Amino acid sequence: MSSQPVKKADSPKTWRSSWWVNNLPAFLGVCLLVGIWQSYVTIFNISTFLLPSPMDVARVAMEIGPTLPGHIGTTLYEIFAGYLLGNLFAIAIAFVIINSAFAERMIYPFLVMSQTIPKIAIAPLLVIWFGTGLVPKVIIIALLCFFPTAVNAVQGLKSVDSNAMDLVRLVDNSKWVAFRKVQFPNSLPYFFAGLKISMASAVIGAIIAEWVGAQKGLGYLILYGAQSLRTDLLFLGVAGAMLLGISLYGVVAVAEKLFSWKSVEVRASSGVE
Amino acid sequence: MAESSIRFDHVGVTYLGSSGRRVEAVRDVSLDVGASQFVSILGPSGCGKSTLLRMLAGFLKPSTGTITIGGQTPLQAREDGRLGVVFQQPVLLPWRTVQENVEFLLELKGVAKADRAETAQRYIKMVGLAGFDKHFPSELSGGMQQRVSIARALAFGPSILLMDEPFGALDAMTRDRMAFDLLDIWKNDRKTVVFVTHSIQEAVFLSDLVVVMTPRPGRIRSIRPIELGRPRAKDDRLRAEFTEYTRMFLQDLEMEDGVV
Numbered sequence: 001m002s003s004q005p006v007k008k009a010d011s012p013k014t015w016r017s018s019w020w021v022n023n024l025p026a027f028l029g030v031c032l033l034v035g036i037w038q039s040y041v042t043i044f045n046i047s048t049f050l051l052p053s054p055m056d057v058a059r060v061a062m063e064i065g066p067t068l069p070g071h072i073g074t075t076l077y078e079i080f081a082g083y084l085l086g087n088l089f090a091i092a093i094a095f096v097i098i099n100s101a102f103a104e105r106m107i108y109p110f111l112v113m114s115q116t117i118p119k120i121a122i123a124p125l126l127v128i129w130f131g132t133g134l135v136p137k138v139i140i141i142a143l144l145c146f147f148p149t150a151v152n153a154v155q156g157l158k159s160v161d162s163n164a165m166d167l168v169r170l171v172d173n174s175k176w177v178a179f180r181k182v183q184f185p186n187s188l189p190y191f192f193a194g195l196k197i198s199m200a201s202a203v204i205g206a207i208i209a210e211w212v213g214a215q216k217g218l219g220y221l222i223l224y225g226a227q228s229l230r231t232d233l234l235f236l237g238v239a240g241a242m243l244l245g246i247s248l249y250g251v252v253a254v255a256e257k258l259f260s261w262k263s264v265e266v267r268a269s270s271g272v273e
Numbered sequence: 274m275a276e277s278s279i280r281f282d283h284v285g286v287t288y289l290g291s292s293g294r295r296v297e298a299v300r301d302v303s304l305d306v307g308a309s310q311f312v313s314i315l316g317p318s319g320c321g322k323s324t325l326l327r328m329l330a331g332f333l334k335p336s337t338g339t340i341t342i343g344g345q346t347p348l349q350a351r352e353d354g355r356l357g358v359v360f361q362q363p364v365l366l367p368w369r370t371v372q373e374n375v376e377f378l379l380e381l382k383g384v385a386k387a388d389r390a391e392t393a394q395r396y397i398k399m400v401g402l403a404g405f406d407k408h409f410p411s412e413l414s415g416g417m418q419q420r421v422s423i424a425r426a427l428a429f430g431p432s433i434l435l436m437d438e439p440f441g442a443l444d445a446m447t448r449d450r451m452a453f454d455l456l457d458i459w460k461n462d463r464k465t466v467v468f469v470t471h472s473i474q475e476a477v478f479l480s481d482l483v484v485v486m487t488p489r490p491g492r493i494r495s496i497r498p499i500e501l502g503r504p505r506a507k508d509d510r511l512r513a514e515f516t517e518y519t520r521m522f523l524q525d526l527e528m529e530d531g532v533v
Contacts, residue, residue, distance in 0.1 A: 166358070171429075
């Protein structure tokens, strides 16, 4: 044979060592940051009101410990509902767009509009319309997280090689078969990139939504901390939202590993303000 | 075997360009290809070679004239599963292994799993990729990927193979090797092959018949049988006749406005 194969994928052993090579710097970076933060507060004796130390944040977490799962659970539930609704909507929109150039031209201005509207500004309006319950929060989250999925899904479905679609036509003229066997699997990496960005947006959406009217949740905790000058509580809320965001992002990344054939770098911004 | 003969009868293609002007891509092409012949369509880019191939595959309808494949329209021939296509790019599905890619068309056709696995194995071996069946396309070189795509076309069992500059994206040495191997495979089953290329040497070495086309609009400049005998060996390319054919085709191509 004239042609040589490209080097085969890494063996499990080199994979494991590369995992450490990839993740050790990030881990050390976090440790370093927390260390500097703690020493700064301790050495210069900064008041908790101005900047609570990591220890202070941990302390307040222990203090309100029993109520913490409730706050997390509330926010998680909102995110789950909003994310589901937003992404179902995104898939529907993507389908309409790839099937009709007319619909695409009609819908795109609305898509852009939906992203340029400051969500924090329409949140009070949604409260006036729907009260302070779950509904306005789910709508805000869905509004924030449908866009990245819709745009990426459209791009993925459009990026299919027309020759590959023709290949299917050699056997079967059905558009559905071509979609199922070629176009859909081809779009999966893009689709999951959208789902990941979308998840990051959903967490932000939930916090914003809770600021306008809520009795529970991590956003509520942040707002309460700020209004009662409990900076340590505020930090706890922020840390909780961050950890929740990272975990949920991780869940989508795992789903991607299971269902998609390639991982695409998430690069585009989510359009969150 | 007349079933796999091909006839172009005064075929022309005109389409509406993006600027709204009518573009004539192909003008008055008439051509007869006998069954089991290896015919090359030779010409510079923009001469309508690929357009002819797309029409043969039934993906595009001629604006004027008719094309028949063993008495059928290209669309009928395609629906009967008689056409195999190899593109310039391998067009493999990156989420499928070599084996699964070669099985792809058989799977769409509804061939039982065991049968298609066996067929795929046979053709993977034939194109020289035995042992690579579990590899993914991204793990193969460009030449190997194109071999997979040829195996996929052959495994489907078409009586006519349409090849659109299949070696155009490969380096010169791989390209030579692929041409030898293609002849080797072809001499066993003798399908009708329509091979689009812009390499004179490739066309002469492979073909029974070479059709030279000139661009804007795509027209037939010459049709010449290649009488080098079969089977052909690498050394045939050093024969005086080979050089003579090459010279003739160079001349055919240069007749148009003195430029190629």
